[in-house]
Amino acid sequence: MRHSDIKAQGLIRLLTQGLLALGEQKTANELGDRSRYIGMSDIGKSMECMRAAVASKLGLSAVPAATAVGGLAPDDLVRVLGQQLILQRGHWQEHGIEKALDATGVKLVPQLEISVEHNGVPIKAHLDFTLVWGGQRPAVRILELKSNGRILESLYASYEAQLYGQVGLLKSCWAEPSFSVPQTELQQVTFPQAIQRLFNVALPESPDNVDIEAWVLSISMDKVKPFGPYLPDMGMLETCLQTAVAIWRTTEDVRSASLGLNDLDYCQGFHPLCDWCDVNTDCPKFQAVSIPSDSACGLELEELAMLKERKTALEERIAESEKRIRQTYSLIGAQDWISTGNHRFRVVTVAGRKTLDRSLVLDTLSSLIGNEIKAQSALDECVKTGKPYDRLYIGKINKPLKSAA
Structure with a gap:
C-alpha cells in the first residue's frame, strides 16, 4: 500500500472514530442508559419486529464502539463510516432545525423527557422539539424529526406508534412530576411548571382545554414533508404502554435463556428498514x-x-x-436548443400524466346511481388486476465486523 493511501485510510479511521464517539456522547447526554428503560422508538420498532426491539435492549448491535475502530478491517471501516454519516446527518439536521426555529422567537424545548412507570416497567419518551404557546388559546406542538434519503410517501407504523406514545404521555402526565429538561435543573416537574420556569408562561393545570398535536417532519437533503396531526388517544397510549411491558418482559426471558431470540416474532414480508437492522445476519426471515x-x-x-x-x-x-x-x-x-459537442439540449413543458381519481369517480357514480354501495360495487367490477410477476429483492447482510489484523 502506498504511503499516501495509508495516510488517507488513517484519516478515514480518525473520522469514523470521531463520529462514533460523538454518537455515544449524544446518546449518554440525552438518552442515558437505554438498557434501563423502554423508549418510544423501542415501542415503535417492536410494532414491526419484536426480535429487533429485544435485540436492541440486549445490546446486540453491529455498530462498534469508538475505541474499537483501530481494529476494523478496511472494508468494515468504510461500511461503518457510511452508516454513521447517514445516522449523524439526522443529528446535524436536528441542530439546524433547532437554530431555525429559535430564530423565529418561538418558545421551544429540545429533548423534553417524560418518565413514567407502568406495571413495574420504566418507560421514557424523548421529544425532539416541543413548541409552546400560552395566552387565552394555549397550544403545544410536538415535532419529531426523521432524516430520510427520500421523502416518505406515508409514515412507517413504527413512526406513528412513537408519535402516539409521545403525545399520549404528554397529555396523561401533564400535571404529574414526570417531565425533565436535559442539562438543566428542571428534573421531575409537571409540564406547566417546566414551561413556567423556562419561559415565564402560565399554562392551565389541566390539558383538557389545550390544543395538543404531534407532527413528524420527514427531511431529505432538499425537501421537507410534514405528517400529522397526531392527537392524544388514550387507547393508542394504552397499546404503547402494554407493548413496552411486553418488550421488557421478553427481554428478561431472552437474557435468562428461557426464550431464544429467534423464537420471537419478526417482520414479515419486505420492509425497507430490514437492510438497516443490526441483527439481520441470522434473522429467521432470511433463512437462505x-x-x-x-x-x-x-x-x-x-x-x-x-x-x-x-x-x-x-x-x-x-x-x-x-x-x-x-x-x-x-x-x-x-427558448431554443442549446448545443455543445455532439449533443443538443432543450427544456420543454410536457403535459402531465393523466390519472383516474378513484374517490372522485366513486362520488360521481354515487350521485348518478343514488346508492354508494352499488357505486362502490360497480367501481370494483371495473378494476383490472395485472398478471403476477417475479421481483428480485437484494438486501444487505450486516455481518460481524472483522479485525484489521
Whole structure:
C-alpha cells in the first residue's frame, strides 16, 4: 500500500472514530442508559419486529464502539463510516432545525423527557422539539424529526406508534412530576411548571382545554414533508404502554435463556428498514441457501448487487444534474436548443400524466346511481388486476465486523 493511501485510510479511521464517539456522547447526554428503560422508538420498532426491539435492549448491535475502530478491517471501516454519516446527518439536521426555529422567537424545548412507570416497567419518551404557546388559546406542538434519503410517501407504523406514545404521555402526565429538561435543573416537574420556569408562561393545570398535536417532519437533503396531526388517544397510549411491558418482559426471558431470540416474532414480508437492522445476519426471515461467494453463481449475484448500487448512485447523479440544468436553462432565458459537442439540449413543458381519481369517480357514480354501495360495487367490477410477476429483492447482510489484523 502506498504511503499516501495509508495516510488517507488513517484519516478515514480518525473520522469514523470521531463520529462514533460523538454518537455515544449524544446518546449518554440525552438518552442515558437505554438498557434501563423502554423508549418510544423501542415501542415503535417492536410494532414491526419484536426480535429487533429485544435485540436492541440486549445490546446486540453491529455498530462498534469508538475505541474499537483501530481494529476494523478496511472494508468494515468504510461500511461503518457510511452508516454513521447517514445516522449523524439526522443529528446535524436536528441542530439546524433547532437554530431555525429559535430564530423565529418561538418558545421551544429540545429533548423534553417524560418518565413514567407502568406495571413495574420504566418507560421514557424523548421529544425532539416541543413548541409552546400560552395566552387565552394555549397550544403545544410536538415535532419529531426523521432524516430520510427520500421523502416518505406515508409514515412507517413504527413512526406513528412513537408519535402516539409521545403525545399520549404528554397529555396523561401533564400535571404529574414526570417531565425533565436535559442539562438543566428542571428534573421531575409537571409540564406547566417546566414551561413556567423556562419561559415565564402560565399554562392551565389541566390539558383538557389545550390544543395538543404531534407532527413528524420527514427531511431529505432538499425537501421537507410534514405528517400529522397526531392527537392524544388514550387507547393508542394504552397499546404503547402494554407493548413496552411486553418488550421488557421478553427481554428478561431472552437474557435468562428461557426464550431464544429467534423464537420471537419478526417482520414479515419486505420492509425497507430490514437492510438497516443490526441483527439481520441470522434473522429467521432470511433463512437462505448458502452459495460460496467465489462460485460462478456467487460471483454473478455479487456483481448484480454491485451493479444495482451503481445504478442507484448514477440515477441520483442524473436527477441532480437534470435539475441543475433545467434551473440554469430557465435563468438564462433560453427558448431554443442549446448545443455543445455532439449533443443538443432543450427544456420543454410536457403535459402531465393523466390519472383516474378513484374517490372522485366513486362520488360521481354515487350521485348518478343514488346508492354508494352499488357505486362502490360497480367501481370494483371495473378494476383490472395485472398478471403476477417475479421481483428480485437484494438486501444487505450486516455481518460481524472483522479485525484489521
